[in-house]
Each structure stands twice: as structure tokens, then as C-alpha cells.
Amino acid sequence: MRTPVSVALGRAARGITRLRGGSGSAFPGLVVEKFDPKFLARTLAKLPRGVVVVSGTNGKTTTTKMVVELLRGQGLKVFTNSSGSNFTRGVVASLLGEMSLTGRLDADIAVLELDEAHAVHFVRAVRPNYSLLLNVMRDQLDRFGEIDTTAGLLRTIAEHTTEGVVLNREDARVAAIADSLSGQEVRYFGLDASLRHHFPSDDELHATTAAVEAVEGNDDDTSSEAHTSTATGRPADVLLTGLENHGGTFRIGEKTVSTDLKVNGAYNTYNAAAALALVRMALGAAVDEAALIASLAEVSPAFGRGESLVVNGQPLDLVLVKNPSGFRLGLSSFSAAGVATMIAINDNYADGRDMSWLWDVSFGSLADEGVRMVSGVRAHDMGLRLAYDEVRFDALEPDLKTGLEEFLRAAPDAPKRIFCTYTAMLALRKHLSSYTEVEAF
Numbered sequence: 284m285r286t287p288v289s290v291a292l293g294r295a296a297r298g299i300t301r302l303r304g305g306s307g308s309a310f311p312g313l314v315v316e317k318f319d320p321k322f323l324a325r326t327l328a329k330l331p332r333g334v335v336v337v338s339g340t341n342g343k344t345t346t347t348k349m350v351v352e353l354l355r356g357q358g359l360k361v362f363t364n365s366s367g368s369n370f371t372r373g374v375v376a377s378l379l380g381e382m383s384l385t386g387r388l389d390a391d392i393a394v395l396e397l398d399e400a401h402a403v404h405f406v407r408a409v410r411p412n413y414s415l416l417l418n419v420m421r422d423q424l425d426r427f428g429e430i431d432t433t434a435g436l437l438r439t440i441a442e443h444t445t446e447g448v449v450l451n452r453e454d455a456r457v458a459a460i461a462d463s464l465s466g467q468e469v470r471y472f473g474l475d476a477s478l479r480h481h482f483p484s485d486d487e488l489h490a491t492t493a494a495v496e497a498v499e500g501n502d503d504d505t506s507s508e509a510h511t512s513t514a515t516g517r518p519a520d521v522l523l524t525g526l527e528n529h530g531g532t533f534r535i536g537e538k539t540v541s542t543d544l545k546v547n548g549a550y551n552t553y554n555a556a557a558a559l560a561l562v563r564m565a566l567g568a569a570v571d572e573a574a575l576i577a578s579l580a581e582v583s584p585a586f587g588r589g590e591s592l593v594v595n596g597q598p599l600d601l602v603l604v605k606n607p608s609g610f611r612l613g614l615s616s617f618s619a620a621g622v623a624t625m626i627a628i629n630d631n632y633a634d635g636r637d638m639s640w641l642w643d644v645s646f647g648s649l650a651d652e653g654v655r656m657v658s659g660v661r662a663h664d665m666g667l668r669l670a671y672d673e674v675r676f677d678a679l680e681p682d683l684k685t686g687l688e689e690f691l692r693a694a695p696d697a698p699k700r701i702f703c704t705y706t707a708m709l710a711l712r713k714h715l716s717s718y719t720e721v722e723a724f
Contacts, residue, residue: 341417346415419454422606447468628659
């Protein structure tokens with residue numbers, strides 16, 4: 284009887300929170316955790332195909348959505364923390380919204396996006412069957428500490444996984460996690476040598492110019508075995524071998540497949556390789572590969588991650604940026620030609636308070652077109668950074684609502700793109716709902 288009581292208590296907490304004007308996304312989970320500490324483990328243990336955890340610095344939300352849609356395309360019922368709250372209490376809150384009043388969860392498998400630090404608490408309570416570990420980048424050092432600390436958090440997730448772990452072969456710290464595992468199956472997703480320069484690791488991003496040039500000098504090295512990394516010697520189950528404007532080419536097992544994608548950006552195409560590798564591991568020989576590719580082609584962008592809206596008859600892309608590698612990939616994935624650009628930088632807790640990482644990003648690709656609007660709490664810092672790269676900007680307005688209004692008025696007939704930190708993105712989506720239909724979050 285404890286589960287139905289916990290569900291009722293959590294839903295009551297959610298109702299009270301909404302009456303008080305809150306979103307209720309995590310507080311009900313906190314209430315249930317206090318009342319029934321084993322609620323999460325007890326509920327997820329009943330799923331016939333177990334639990335999948337997705338974690339890493341960049342790409343968690345989009346990759347999780349891809350994995351969910353791929354599994355649904357295979358006929359499975361999937362529970363996921365779609366609210367975007369990737370702490371344990373957020374997972375509990377999502378469960379409360381999906382369970383019946385009797386405490387039944389109608390799902391075959393759970394796919395959960397988890398913050399690196401909070402995932403460690405989760406896996407000690409609920410050991411996942413499979414984990415997918417994407418990358419380690421310098422991100423929010425005020426929260427996580429140095430990069431090797433973050434790598435250690437991901438290692439703990441892998442060590443608590445019971446069946447199989449999928450790792451990014453091209454990230455040395457992530458690939459090295461395999462060396463501390465025993466008993467779990469380990470697979471990798473990776474890149475063809477010709478694409479390595481598009482996706483620098485954290486060490487390459489912060490290396491000397493000579494070291495970066497050495498990495499980029501491998502562009503023409505396509506003669507090596509397609510599935511073996513020269514850096515790690517580890518074979519990849521899924522390899523991204525080509526980037527197209529609206530999709531990519533993948534080597535999956537022994538087959539080569541090309542597909543269009545609805546998600547934008549080179550980084551999201553690499554996320555697709557990660558998702559494919561995870562689903563192939565989780566389903567084994569039962570996987571329907573034709574359905575897998577068909578599902579992948581239909582995955583829409585997660586909110587704010589390459590999300591494309593139409594405002595006043597023109598496309599407007601939202602590109603989330605939260606660390607040097609993410610901003611660099613965002614800039615390199617989209618042409619600035621003919622596009623009106625806005626940059627919105629906040630430094631709220633969810634963004635990370637230390638914005639010094641902006642100085643690790645080169646903004647030279649915006650020099651020809653310039654930036655129409657700089658906004659957000661740290662607009663002046665961003666404006667100074669652009670000035671040092673000799674990138675002109677037309678206006679600077681810290682207030683996001685006012686900045687957005689001026690941006691839309693200044694370029695009524697041009698396609699638009701907004702690079703924004705997390706809380707800036709949430710605020711901008713809210714303001715954009717006055718101009719166009721924005722998917723509810």
C-alpha cells in the first residue's frame with residue numbers, strides 16, 4: 284500500500300505547488316523522497332527491460348530523446364524524465380505524472396537523463412541495466428570541480444551498471460572508463476578520422492595551437508580501419524563517417540547507412556551515433572535496424588537544442604550553449620551568412636556562475652555578418668568578448684524581453700539564430716510564445 288500513498292502525496296504536493304504559481308517540476312519528487320526513500324528503486328525495479336542512464340557534459344537531453352524515440356520505434360513503452368529535470372527528485376516527479384493511482388507504471392523500460400553529480404546518487408539507489416556516457420568537458424567548474432572529478436563521476440555510473448556500458452571512443456577520459464570495469468559488456472561509438480577535427484576533446488580544445496593543428500592534420504587519414512581509433516585502439520560499434528547538411532552517414536556494425544535528420548548541428552549527428560549504439564546494445568539481436576533508422580530520421584529537436592521556430596514568416600533557431608566546446612560546435616555547425624544573430628548570456632545557477640569560459644571560444648565566424656543583439660545578465664561581458672574578436676554588434680540590452688523585441692524588429696525579413704545559455708533559453712521561449720507556437724515544456 285505504500286506506493287499508492289506515495290503517489291497520492293506527491294500529486295497533492297504538485298497541486299499545491301501549482302496553486303502557488305510554481306511549475307511543480309521537482310518539489311513533489313522531494314516530498315515523496317522524504318516520505319518514501321525507496322519509492323524510486325521499488326518502482327523502477329518492476330520494469331521488465333530495466334533502466335537506461337544517459338549522462339555526460341554535453342548532449343544529454345537530445346541523446347536521451349533520440350534513445351527514447353528509437354526504442355518506441357521498436358514497439359517498446361518507454362518512461363523518461365521528459366520534464367528536463369535531471370536530478371533524482373525530478374525523476375520521481377516525472378514518475379508521479381505517469382503512474383496510475385494504484386501505483387502502476389505502464390512501461391517496459393526507463394530511459395533517464397541524469398546530471399553527472401546526481402547520477403552518482405541515483406545509481407547507488409537504482410543500479411541501471413545500461414548506461415551511455417557521452418563526454419567530459421570543462422563545464423560549470425563552480426559546481427563540479429575540475430574535469431577529472433567529472434570523469435570520476437561518470438566512472439562511478441559505469442561501475443554501478445549491471446549489464447552494458449556504451450562509451451565515447453574519441454574522449455580519452457570516457458574511453459578509459461572501460462579499464463576499470465569488469466563483468467559489464469562495453470561498446471563504443473566513434474568518429475571516422477576525417478571528422479575528428481569537428482569534435483575536439485577537452486584536451487584538444489585547450490591545447491597549444493601546434494597540438495590542435497596536429498589533430499586537424501589527420502583530416503585526410505581515412506585509410507585506417509574504419510572502426511578503430513588511432514588514439515585508443517578500441518573498435519566502435521557505431522561510427523559517424525560523414526556529415527551532410529541535414530543528416531549523416533553511419534557505419535553500423537558492418538553496414539553503412541545514410542539518413543536525413545530533423546535535428547540540426549554536427550554535434551547532434553554525433554549524438555545520433557551514441558543513441559544507435561545504446562539501442563543496439565540494449566535490444567541485441569532483436570533490433571529491427573530498418574525501423575531504427577526510420578525512427579532516427581523522425582526525431583525532432585529537444586527544446587532549445589537546435590529548435591527551429593517560425594516568427595513573422597522567418598525561421599528562428601535556438602541554440603543552447605553552456606561551455607566552450609558546446610559554443611564552438613554551435614558556431615561551426617551553422618553558417619552565419621545571411622542570418623541575423625543574437626547572443627543571450629545569463630549566469631544563474633543552472634547556467635554556471637563563472638562565465639570566464641567565453642574567452643575560450645573564438646567568435647571570428649560571426650565577423651562578416653556581425654551580431655544584431657547581445658542580451659542577458661552578462662550582456663556586457665559578452666559584448667566585451669566580441670569586441671576583442673573584432674566582431675561588431677548593433678545593440679546591447681541586458682533585459683531579455685526588450686532585447687528580443689528589438690532583435691525581431693531590427694531584422695524582420697532575415698532568418699534568425701539565437702545562441703543562449705540555459706536560463707536565457709527558457710525565458711526566451713516564454714517570450715517567443717507571444718509571437719509563435721512554442722512546444723510546451
